[in-house]
Amino acid sequence: MHMQLTAIIEREGDGYVALCxxxxxxxxxxxxxxxxxxxxxxxxxxxxxxxxEEIRQRTHEEVFxxxxxxxxx
Numbered sequence: 186m187h188m189q190l191t192a193i194i195e196r197e198g199d200g201y202v203a204l205c206x207x208x209x210x211x212x213x214x215x216x217x218x219x220x221x222x223x224x225x226x227x228x229x230x231x232x233x234x235x236x237x238e239e240i241r242q243r244t245h246e247e248v249f250x251x252x253x254x255x256x257x258x
Contacts, residue, residue, distance in 0.1 A: 190208065191206055191207055191248055192221055192224055193205075193206060193250065194217050197213070200214060200220070201213060201214055201215070201216065201217050201219070201220035203221055203224035204224075205224060205228055206245065206248045206250075207245050207248050208228060208243050208244060209245075210227050211224070211227075212227045
C-alpha cells in the first residue's frame with residue numbers, strides 16, 4: 186500500500202528540517218534530499234509500530250499549504 190503525504194522542508198542552521206504536517210512527524214538532514222529521506226524513514230517506522238488508534242488520532246486528513254502576503258510596519 187502507498188500513501189501520499191506532505192513534506193515541508195526548510196533550512197535550519199547548517200542543515201534542513203523536514204515536517205509531515207498530516208502526521209506531525211519531523212526529521213532532519215544535511216541536505217534537502219537527506220532530510221526528505223530521513224522523514225520518509227521516520228514515517229515508515231511510525232506506521233510500522235503505531236497502533237491503529239494512534240494513527241487515527243495523529244492523522245490530519247486535510248492539510249493546506251499556501252503563501253500569505255502581509256503588511257509589515
